[in-house]
Structures are given as C-alpha cells and as structure tokens.
Amino acid sequence: MTSVDFLPWMRLGLAAGIGQGAPTGPVATVRPSIDVLADGVVRDTVPGPEVRLRGPGDVIALDPRQIRRRDPAAGSTGAETNYFCAVEFFAPDLPWRYTPTPVDADGHLAPWLVLVVVETGPEAGAQVRTGQARLPVLSVDTPARQLPDLADSWAWAHVQVTTQVDGDVAGTYARDPDAFSARLVCPRRLEPGARYTACLVPAFESGRLAGLGLDAPASLEPAWGTRAVDLPVYDSWEFVAGDAFDFASLARLIRPAQLPAGVGLRDLDLTDPGPGLPAVRSAVTFAGALHAPSGRLTYWSDPTDEKAFEDAVRTRVTATPAAGDEGGSGYDPLIDDPVVAPPVYGAPQVGTRALPDSTTRPGWFEDLNVSPQHRAVAGIGTQVVRMDQESLVAAAWDQARVAVEVNRTLNRGRLAQESARQAQAKWDRLDDAAAVCIGAPALNRIRVGASTAAALVAGGDAPTAYFGAAFRRLGRPGGPLSTRATVPAAQSPATAIVRAAFESATAGPGRQQQSPLSTGYRARSLPPGMDVGVRLPGQVSAPAAGPLRRSAAPSGGAAPSGGAAPATPIEYSGGLLDLHLPPYQSPFVRAVDYGRTPTTGPGQGQLGVDLAAAVAGAVRPADAVAAAVRGAVTMPAGVWTPAGIPTRVQLRPRFTDPMYERVRALSVDYLVPGAATVPDNSVGLLEANPAYVEAVLVGLNHELSRELRWREYPAALGQTWFQRFWDSTDPDGVDIPPIRDWGLDAALGRTAGGGTRPGLVVLIRAQLIRRFPDVRVYAVPARWQGATRVPDENAQPLGPSFVGTLVRGTNFYGFMQLTEQAARGDDGGAGWFFVLEEEPHATRFGLERGLPRDRGENPASWTDLSWFNLAEARGEAPWFCTIDTVDRIETARLDGLRWGRDAAVMAAITLRRPIQIFLHASAMLPDAGGTHA
Structure with missing residues (x-):
C-alpha cells in the first residue's frame, strides 16, 4: 500500500466501451448492451443500438471550474527550473473523455487535449492573441522548438489515486471518487529568468478546427507538425522561471561547521561605568541569548573588583530620598532635589526594593x-x-475593554442586589397569604420536592384563578375591589381574600371567621332562581389556629363530619353573585398543606408540603440577581459564592508575541553578538542561554509596570505581562512562570525549572534559507552500523521547541531537550543527526538540472536523472524529455521501473520527492575535551 498511486488512464461511462468489439476511427461509436439477471445470475444479454460518442471536434470550450490546480501558480516569478509544468483536473477521466481511439496494444491511450508551455517574448516566436476567434489563439512559428511531440502525449497524462486501490479500480472509485484526479504534464526544460505561458490546447486536428470556429471534419490527424500553427486555448496562465538553483543544488552547498568561539559573546568595558561606581579592569563577559558551546565566559578575573563593584551597585540602587538631604532635617519633595536611584529590576513583581544581604x-x-x-x-x-x-499601552487598553464591561456588569449587579435586599426585608415581613399571592407568578418555577408549586396549586381544591394575573389586577390597591372592600390600607383585596381562606382553615373548632371583605359592602341578591356558591369537600382536617408558618404543631380540633358544614355567608357586593365560605373548611387546605408528613390525621394535611414556606424560601430577589450575574459573567472556579457578587475583576493584559523579535529590532548584536561572523552556507550549533531570557523578560515586565503606573492603568502592577521570549512551536508555551512564583533563592537561569545543562540550537546561514525559508529542520537519533553512524529509521523524530530568524538567510531552530553531550554521543550512544528537509508540497514532477559532465552518463537511480543525462556526448540538454531520449543510456529497468512502459510508470519515474540532508552533531561541536575536532 502506498500513499499515492498512479494509473495510466481512466475512462468512465460509455467511453469505456470504445474499441471493445465496435468499429473505431475518426468517430467513436459503441454498442451498449443490457444484462438480464435472474437470481443474481446473468441469463441473457440484450444488445443495444450503435451510439455515436462526442469527440474532440465537438469541444468548443472548457469550464475553468474543472481545473483543480496549476503548477507553477499563475503569476509566479520564481518557478523552480527542475520541475515540469502541470495542471490537475477534478474529473479523473477528463483528459481521455473525448479521445476517439481505443487503448493500443501497449496499454497507451492518448489524451484529447495536452498542456504546452511556450516561451513568450519579442523573439520567442510564440504569442497568445484574443478577440479573433471564440477562444484565445496561440500562434507558434516553430513548433519543434516550442511544442512537445504529440506521439508521446500518452506518456504525460495520468490519474493520481490517494487511497488504496488493490486492483479494483472501479470499486475504489465507487467508494471514494474524491481520491481520484487527472493530471497533464508538459515535459519541457525551463530556462532561468525566462517568461512562459502555459496553455491547454487540443491534441487532434478536429479539436483545433472546432476551437477556432472552423468546420471540423472527423480526423485523427495530430493538431500540429513541423509548420507554424494556430491553436485554440482552453485555459492559460503565465509565470517566470527563477534562478538556476533548486533546493537540491542549494542544499549541496551547505557544510557543517563548528562556529567561531566568539559567536554570542562580548566583553563588557567597565573602566568607566558611571558616577558612584568604581572603575575596574577585570573582564566580564556579556552572553547573548545564543552563544557558541566552545566560547569561554569570564566573570570577574579579580574577586576584589567583583565585591567592590557589586557593593557600589547595591548602594546606588537602594538609595532612598532621605539620602539627598544634606541638612539632615528630612527630605521635602517640594523643596529638595529628587533622588532618582537606578531601577531595582523585578521590584514590582517581587514587592520590594530591598536586596538580600551580600553575605547570604x-x-x-x-x-x-x-x-x-x-x-x-x-x-x-x-x-x-x-x-x-x-x-504596548494601546494593546493593554484594548485588552481591558472586556474587563471594563465585566466590572460594569458586576457594579450593576451589586446595585440591583442591594436594592433587592431592601425589598427582601419587606418580603420577610409578609404573612403566608400575602407571600403566596405576591409570589404567584413564580409558582411554576419553584421546585417543591419532585413537583412544582404551581402543580400543587392546580391539584388542590382552591380555584387557580386566585393565583392569576387577572385576579391580582382586580384586587390591586386602587382597583375595583379596593374601592368597595374594607381592608387595611397596606393590603390589597386579593391578598385579603387569600388570607381569609387561610384564616378560615386555621380557626379552631367552633370559631367563625368574618371575612374582611364583608364589612362595608351593600348586600345584593341574585335574580330569582339563581344561587352561585363554592362546592366544598366532604371532610377536611384543619390545623391549629395562628400564623401558618409559625405554628409549631397541629392541634386537635376537627371539622364536623357527615357532609358539608352549614354555610355562613362571607359576602361581597361585586354585581350579581354572593360568595359563601364555610367556617373551618377552606378550599386552600387541600392546596396548602401545613402538616409535615404525607399522612392524614387530626390537624394534618394531605400533601405534606408547606406551600407558603416554599414560596417564601424560593423567592429571594438578592439570590436571583446573583444568579443572573453569574450567568452573564464567566469567572474562575472559587470566585463566586452562592449569593455574593465580586467587587471587581483585576485587569490582566497579556502580550504573547515572541519578544526576541523586539530585541532583534534594537540590534541583532543584542540578541546574538557576532552573528555576522558565521560563514555563509554553513550549519552550526549554539547553546541557549536561559539566564539571558529570564533577565530580559524581568526587564520587560519591570518597565511595563512602571509605564502602566504612569498611565494610571487599573491593574495590579506586580503581574508578569511577558512570558514568551522565543517563538515557541507550542501555541500555549511560555518561557518563564510568573515572576512572583520564582522564589528569591532560585538561581538566574534556573527559575523556570530547566535542566542543569542548556539546550542546543541549530543555526543555518545559507543561500538555501534565502531561497527556501520554509525548510524543515528536525532531529533523529543515530545508531551504529559497524563503525559508521546512520539515522535510526525506526526512531521518532524530534521537532524544534522554537524557531526564529536573525537576519534574512539566517534561521535558528531550538532543541531544548538535547544537550551537547547527548547530541555528540558522549553518553555511550551514537548521538543525533539534524535533518534539513524540503517542505513537502503537492505532487510534482521533473528532472534534475545536472551538470555538463553528466552527458551520456548513467544515473545512479531515476531520482538522479538529469537533463544532461538525456544529452548527446557533446551536445546540449534537450528542450523536451521524450520517450526515445533515454534509449541511448542503460537505464531500461533502473529501480525496477522500465522507461516508457506506460504513463503511470513515467509519473513514478519523474516524481520529485523532498530532499533531505543529514548532519551529525559531532561535526558541529568541539570534542568532549573542549577542543575543536
């Protein structure tokens, strides 16, 4: 199984029957047949009529949407000269769909259209004209110089399959048609710097005439010969060939090198360090972010100079304002000159300017x-x-917009919650009836056990209209009932009715409750013959009298038995009805259960639920506001409390750009001193310097904290704003943890938990990088094969931790997992290879450019076949690769592939695979003793 397979041709539909028992010629005809099946077995075959198929003379245009890819891309100005020009189609049978001829005895099938590449220009003898025919017209004066031989057209058209075929092409295509595509290739040699036009043109004379709008008699003649010709163009694009160097030729120029010891290192001049600091002559080395492994870092050749200098620096950076007051009367910032001490780097993040004592x-x-x-x-x-x-500040404010909106939402929520708490105090003073009446709109959202409060009300004897909006409007203060009912001013008539029902249900035996609505109403009788009342349950137990939620336990009174109790009218005058409510037996008793168990008995209800308590407990405005804010703002875990709203969120802007680029913008010598001394076309190894990375990031965070304080940015200024120095291949990777977590005892360069040895970095300065900046670099372990190191093909490759560019043509690739000893193989292993690989692109075809000394020579493999291999002993490289050009060299069955067998084999032979270069680390590092090998 391979990832890419090639087929020499493909025909679908009726065209698959061309040449199978049917006459062929200038016009293709087929005679389809129908199989008669019985129980899955072919019992008979019924021949159909002879069908004429469309041929190249019937094609007058090509839909450009059929084209899947053009190579090189239209408008390219640096096309590689070792690749063939090609065009791909979505329909895998398109190049042979209108070919009228059958497959020949060798399995070859010529396409009905071909791809040609012509050099355009004043003296090229080829140009594309428009406006004179239905299609653009390509005029060629010398076809032998500009156009390929149509006798070989079958060799440069094939089908590519990106799935497993296993011999069943039809079944594979039926399962996965998207894995099939067709391709036309033009086997022309490109000259560096020349301008070209690629054109899709007909291969048969009948197609040429039809495309030009002329009469197209049926003919199998080729579209051109040796004379000047005009060809209709179905599609075209222009490009310019690049220089003569392709990836392989540039890669061969690269050599491994042990970089100069001074790369990445510079000596600091401390002979005049500034006021208040002693002049010293001891050597101190400034080490860049990357430096040569063989370099020598010198820190204070004289310990006396070190102590004197560092003590002076400590005194300067810890200076206080009082030190500037010579009179000793105290520092007055309005009178005395300010004392500006040098910065204590990292002080905002650590929280102090005081440096540890030098004795620790x-x-x-x-x-x-x-x-x-x-x-x-x-x-x-x-x-x-x-x-x-x-x-930077503008970016910080941009990031703050979200936090500002969040704080605005939190402030609104806290204001609403404070207002809700005031309403909650009034809510808590309501009795049960008022609470249920006011909380009625929320009954369907209040869970009571496995049900809802609204479901309990609907299942009780109380009319659900008592809890509806219409009833509340009717009994609102100032409403129709308020003008007639005698109720306390603080109550609404609707609440009074509910309370009357509650009180009647809780009255003791023998007591009668008078409705507060009865006083002050003028009695009105129903018309004769009409009586409207409330149908009551048979016998209902009532709890003890008193406030319902405050009753400690039910008492023993029971309602009379034996049917409905005598009705004592509770009257109101609302027009045409009298309402009769019996004492002791309220319709709310069934809906509102004040007992604590689901059993019935003296003083106990039937539902086992205190509805008023459930409503009062669920309707809490402050909690509802907190829940609404919690749904609108996403906070880290642990920030929210059940009813609390945070005061505000801290602004925490982050800058994720790799900061090495900003240091490089100041000067490349700030990043890697002496990088210009690296030889061209060389690959070497450097060591990463984690102490540099941590120091420069502390300086970045320190200075930005000062800047944000000056701009009055609302954030805690001890944060770590920058955590990325390198351009990490991990999008979430950081180079340092927050500075406040480092610990003051950690050594510089080890605060991020790094190993005891720095990692290696591959530095490449070469023309290859300037021409192909997307080259892939990775590492593979080596193994011993006798006395030779070879790549371990079974090992997992190791990708870089970070990548970057110093200047154009100089890239670096960090492998922080590899140390100098491991890469060289000092641990007893074979070490590591570093691999430079051409970036894989879409499938491409071509020949190596080669050298004149390759004329007439046999290549070692088809991969090495060059244009000069096709040349005569003293001749020039041919303009076109043809089938007969290889006959003169002994490559008939090289690599198991026979040249010219069919289009699939020609595709496999000319397929260009990515170039790889393997360089062992030992060739770029000094030996274990520290000297250059």
Missing part, C-alpha cells in the same frame, strides 16, 4: 541587580518597552 547565598533577584552582565540584559528589556510604549 545570592539568588536571581540580587544577581540580576548587582551583576553588570545581567543588569545590561535587563536594561535591553527596558529599552524594548520604551521603544514600543505607545503600542
């Missing part, structure tokens, strides 16, 4: 602020912020 074991905070080589690096970070301060 130094950590990163002290080392960064008193050692000149590290203070210089942190100062580079501050320069980056000063250079980009406007854009």
Whole structure:
C-alpha cells in the first residue's frame, strides 16, 4: 500500500466501451448492451443500438471550474527550473473523455487535449492573441522548438489515486471518487529568468478546427507538425522561471561547521561605568541569548573588583530620598532635589526594593541587580518597552475593554442586589397569604420536592384563578375591589381574600371567621332562581389556629363530619353573585398543606408540603440577581459564592508575541553578538542561554509596570505581562512562570525549572534559507552500523521547541531537550543527526538540472536523472524529455521501473520527492575535551 498511486488512464461511462468489439476511427461509436439477471445470475444479454460518442471536434470550450490546480501558480516569478509544468483536473477521466481511439496494444491511450508551455517574448516566436476567434489563439512559428511531440502525449497524462486501490479500480472509485484526479504534464526544460505561458490546447486536428470556429471534419490527424500553427486555448496562465538553483543544488552547498568561539559573546568595558561606581579592569563577559558551546565566559578575573563593584551597585540602587538631604532635617519633595536611584529590576513583581544581604547565598533577584552582565540584559528589556510604549499601552487598553464591561456588569449587579435586599426585608415581613399571592407568578418555577408549586396549586381544591394575573389586577390597591372592600390600607383585596381562606382553615373548632371583605359592602341578591356558591369537600382536617408558618404543631380540633358544614355567608357586593365560605373548611387546605408528613390525621394535611414556606424560601430577589450575574459573567472556579457578587475583576493584559523579535529590532548584536561572523552556507550549533531570557523578560515586565503606573492603568502592577521570549512551536508555551512564583533563592537561569545543562540550537546561514525559508529542520537519533553512524529509521523524530530568524538567510531552530553531550554521543550512544528537509508540497514532477559532465552518463537511480543525462556526448540538454531520449543510456529497468512502459510508470519515474540532508552533531561541536575536532 502506498500513499499515492498512479494509473495510466481512466475512462468512465460509455467511453469505456470504445474499441471493445465496435468499429473505431475518426468517430467513436459503441454498442451498449443490457444484462438480464435472474437470481443474481446473468441469463441473457440484450444488445443495444450503435451510439455515436462526442469527440474532440465537438469541444468548443472548457469550464475553468474543472481545473483543480496549476503548477507553477499563475503569476509566479520564481518557478523552480527542475520541475515540469502541470495542471490537475477534478474529473479523473477528463483528459481521455473525448479521445476517439481505443487503448493500443501497449496499454497507451492518448489524451484529447495536452498542456504546452511556450516561451513568450519579442523573439520567442510564440504569442497568445484574443478577440479573433471564440477562444484565445496561440500562434507558434516553430513548433519543434516550442511544442512537445504529440506521439508521446500518452506518456504525460495520468490519474493520481490517494487511497488504496488493490486492483479494483472501479470499486475504489465507487467508494471514494474524491481520491481520484487527472493530471497533464508538459515535459519541457525551463530556462532561468525566462517568461512562459502555459496553455491547454487540443491534441487532434478536429479539436483545433472546432476551437477556432472552423468546420471540423472527423480526423485523427495530430493538431500540429513541423509548420507554424494556430491553436485554440482552453485555459492559460503565465509565470517566470527563477534562478538556476533548486533546493537540491542549494542544499549541496551547505557544510557543517563548528562556529567561531566568539559567536554570542562580548566583553563588557567597565573602566568607566558611571558616577558612584568604581572603575575596574577585570573582564566580564556579556552572553547573548545564543552563544557558541566552545566560547569561554569570564566573570570577574579579580574577586576584589567583583565585591567592590557589586557593593557600589547595591548602594546606588537602594538609595532612598532621605539620602539627598544634606541638612539632615528630612527630605521635602517640594523643596529638595529628587533622588532618582537606578531601577531595582523585578521590584514590582517581587514587592520590594530591598536586596538580600551580600553575605547570604545570592539568588536571581540580587544577581540580576548587582551583576553588570545581567543588569545590561535587563536594561535591553527596558529599552524594548520604551521603544514600543505607545503600542504596548494601546494593546493593554484594548485588552481591558472586556474587563471594563465585566466590572460594569458586576457594579450593576451589586446595585440591583442591594436594592433587592431592601425589598427582601419587606418580603420577610409578609404573612403566608400575602407571600403566596405576591409570589404567584413564580409558582411554576419553584421546585417543591419532585413537583412544582404551581402543580400543587392546580391539584388542590382552591380555584387557580386566585393565583392569576387577572385576579391580582382586580384586587390591586386602587382597583375595583379596593374601592368597595374594607381592608387595611397596606393590603390589597386579593391578598385579603387569600388570607381569609387561610384564616378560615386555621380557626379552631367552633370559631367563625368574618371575612374582611364583608364589612362595608351593600348586600345584593341574585335574580330569582339563581344561587352561585363554592362546592366544598366532604371532610377536611384543619390545623391549629395562628400564623401558618409559625405554628409549631397541629392541634386537635376537627371539622364536623357527615357532609358539608352549614354555610355562613362571607359576602361581597361585586354585581350579581354572593360568595359563601364555610367556617373551618377552606378550599386552600387541600392546596396548602401545613402538616409535615404525607399522612392524614387530626390537624394534618394531605400533601405534606408547606406551600407558603416554599414560596417564601424560593423567592429571594438578592439570590436571583446573583444568579443572573453569574450567568452573564464567566469567572474562575472559587470566585463566586452562592449569593455574593465580586467587587471587581483585576485587569490582566497579556502580550504573547515572541519578544526576541523586539530585541532583534534594537540590534541583532543584542540578541546574538557576532552573528555576522558565521560563514555563509554553513550549519552550526549554539547553546541557549536561559539566564539571558529570564533577565530580559524581568526587564520587560519591570518597565511595563512602571509605564502602566504612569498611565494610571487599573491593574495590579506586580503581574508578569511577558512570558514568551522565543517563538515557541507550542501555541500555549511560555518561557518563564510568573515572576512572583520564582522564589528569591532560585538561581538566574534556573527559575523556570530547566535542566542543569542548556539546550542546543541549530543555526543555518545559507543561500538555501534565502531561497527556501520554509525548510524543515528536525532531529533523529543515530545508531551504529559497524563503525559508521546512520539515522535510526525506526526512531521518532524530534521537532524544534522554537524557531526564529536573525537576519534574512539566517534561521535558528531550538532543541531544548538535547544537550551537547547527548547530541555528540558522549553518553555511550551514537548521538543525533539534524535533518534539513524540503517542505513537502503537492505532487510534482521533473528532472534534475545536472551538470555538463553528466552527458551520456548513467544515473545512479531515476531520482538522479538529469537533463544532461538525456544529452548527446557533446551536445546540449534537450528542450523536451521524450520517450526515445533515454534509449541511448542503460537505464531500461533502473529501480525496477522500465522507461516508457506506460504513463503511470513515467509519473513514478519523474516524481520529485523532498530532499533531505543529514548532519551529525559531532561535526558541529568541539570534542568532549573542549577542543575543536
């Protein structure tokens, strides 16, 4: 099974029957037949009439949507000269769909259209004209120089299949038609710098005439010979060939090199360090972000100079305002000159300017602020912020917009919650009847056990209209009932009716409740013969009297038995009805259960639910506001409390761009001093310097904290704004953890938990990078094959941790998992290879350009076949690759593939695979003793 298979041709539909028992010639005809099946077995075959198929003379245009890909792309100005020009189609049978001829005895089938590439220009003798025919017209004066031999057209058209075929082409196509595509190739040699036009043109004379709008008699003659010719153009595009160097030729120029020891290192001049600091002559090395493994880092050749210098720096950076007051009367900022001390890098993140005592074991905070080589690096970070301060602050404010909206939502929520708490106090003072009446709109959202409060009301004896909006409007203060009912001013008539029902249900035996609505109403009788009342249950137990939610336990009174109790009228005058409510037996008793168990008995209800308590407990405005805000704002876990709303969120802008690019913008020598001394067309290894990365990021974060404070940015200024220095291949990767988590005892360069040895970085400075900047670089372990190291083909490749560019043509690739010892093989292994590989693109075909000394020589494999291999012993490379050009060299069955067998084999032979270069680390590193090998 292979990832890509090639087929020499493909025909679908009736065209698949051309040449199978039917006459052939200038016009293709087929005689289809129908199989008669019985129980899945062919019992008979019924021949059909002879059908004439359309041929090349019937084609007058080509839909451009059929074209899947053009190579090189239209408008390209640097097309590689070792590749053939090609065009792909979505329909896998399109190149042979209108071919009138059958497959010949060798399995070859010529396409009805071909791809030609002509050089255009004043002296080229070829040009494309428009406006004189239905299609653009390609006029060629010398076909032998510009056009391929049509006798070989079958060799340069094939089908590509990107799935497993296993011999069943028809079944595979039926299952996965998208895996099939057709391709036409023009086997022309391109000259560097020349301008070309690629054209799709007919291969038969009948197609040529039809495309030109002329009479097209049926003919199998080729579209051109040796004379000048006009060809209709179905599709065309232009491109310019690049220089003569392709990936393979440029890759062969690269050599592994042990980089100069001074790459990445510079000596600091401390003979005049500034006021208040002693002049010293000890050598101190400034190490860049990357440096040569063989370089020597010198830190204070004289310990006396080191102590004197660092003590002076400590005194300067910890200076206080009072130190500027010579009179000793205290520092007055309005009178005295300010004392501006040098920055204590990292102080906003650590939370103090006080440096540890010099007698203690130094950590990163002290080392960064008193050692000149590290203070210089942190100062580079501050320069980056000063250079980009406007854009950085603008980006911080852009990120703050979301936080500002969140804080606005939180503030509104807290205001609404405070107002809700005031309403909650009034709600808590309501009795049961008023609470149920006011909370009625929420009954269907209040869970009571496995049901809802609304379901309990609907299942009780109380009319559900008591809980409806219409009833509340009727009994609202100032409404129709309010003008007639005698109720307290603080109550609504609707609440009074509900309370009357509650009170009647809780009255003791022998007591009668008078409705508050009865007083003050003028009695009105129903018309004769009409009586409207409430149908009551048979016998209902009632709880003890008193406030319903405050009753500790039911008492023993029971309602009379034996049917409905005598009705004592509770009257109101609302027009045409009298309402009769019996004492002790309220219709709410069934809907509102004040008992605590689901059993019935003296003083117990039947539902086992305190509806009023459920409503009062569920309707809590403050909690509802908190829930609404919680649904609108996503917070980290643990921030929300059940009813609380956070006061505000802190603004935490993050800058995820790799900061090495900003340091490089200041100067490449700030990043890798001496990078210009690296030889051209060389590959070498550098070591990463984590102390540099941490120092420059501390300087960046320190200076941005100061800048945001100056701009009054609303954020905690001790945050770590920058955590990425390299352009990591992990989109979520960071180079340092938050600075506040480092710990003051950690050593600079080890705060991020790195290993004891720095990782390796591949540095490439070459023409290959300038021409192909997307080259792939990775590492593979080596294994011993006798006394030779070879790549371990069974091992998993290792990709880079980060990638970057110093200048055009100089790239670096970080492998932080590999140390110098492991890459060289000092641990007893075979070490590691670093691989440079051409970036895989879409399937492409071509020949190597080769050298004149290759004329007439046999290539080692088809992969090495070059244009000069096709030349005569003293001749020039041919313009076109033809089938007979290889006959003169002994390559008939090279690599198991016979040249000219069919189009599929020609595609496999000319297929260009990505170039790989393997370079062992030992060739780019000094030996284990520290000297160059």
